[in-house]
Amino acid sequence: MNDVFREASERVSAQEAARLYGLTFDRRGWALCPFHPDTVPSMSFRDGRFRCWACNESGDSIDFTARLFGISAMDAVRQLNADFGLLLPLDRVLTPAEQKQAARRRELREIERSYNAWREKSINHLDRCCRAANRALARCRDDLTETEALAIRSAAMLEYWSDILQSGTVVDVITIFRDRKEVEYLCSRILNDMQTKSKTA
Numbered sequence: 001m002n003d004v005f006r007e008a009s010e011r012v013s014a015q016e017a018a019r020l021y022g023l024t025f026d027r028r029g030w031a032l033c034p035f036h037p038d039t040v041p042s043m044s045f046r047d048g049r050f051r052c053w054a055c056n057e058s059g060d061s062i063d064f065t066a067r068l069f070g071i072s073a074m075d076a077v078r079q080l081n082a083d084f085g086l087l088l089p090l091d092r093v094l095t096p097a098e099q100k101q102a103a104r105r106r107e108l109r110e111i112e113r114s115y116n117a118w119r120e121k122s123i124n125h126l127d128r129c130c131r132a133a134n135r136a137l138a139r140c141r142d143d144l145t146e147t148e149a150l151a152i153r154s155a156a157m158l159e160y161w162s163d164i165l166q167s168g169t170v171v172d173v174i175t176i177f178r179d180r181k182e183v184e185y186l187c188s189r190i191l192n193d194m195q196t197k198s199k200t201a
Helices: 002-011 014-020 061-069 073-083 096-139 146-167 170-178 180-200
Strands: 043-046 049-052
Touching: 002 061, 002 073, 002 096, 014 043, 014 049, 014 061, 061 073, 096 146, 096 170, 096 180, 146 170, 146 180, 170 180
Parallel strands: none
Antiparallel strands: 043 049
């Protein structure tokens, strides 16, 4: 039975459940919390889970569904199973074939999590590099370091990469992921120099 709970929560994220059950999201991916009177989106979603930063409700898709409809966790699994067409065997043990499929889905989810972690880290690094380029450009001095000059020359590309990772097409994102060594090398050169300068300042 525990496998059914894990399968339901892994195959349906809290955000997917929230969307199906009527919540809408702002540009950050936050929503008005349905569990307390909310006028400013206070519910965030990450790694398949939800959290309300105002009323402290949190959990996975099962917790969200159970709380939203006032039902038990098992009934929430039944609801998700029906609404998302999961075809989970609720009254029997998973067959070996189903267990193999479940393991493959977990493997793919882990790959997706790793990709999302890389994407988030890359956006953060690119944005820091863009800020470094803007600071160097604002100085308008002749004694720029080699790295500051590199940041300025690369600013347009850094901003382009960041924009693509945040809102680009799948094809464009895949292109950057394929060439990620170049992105990581450029960011590391700029950020390492910034770190060295801050330590010696």
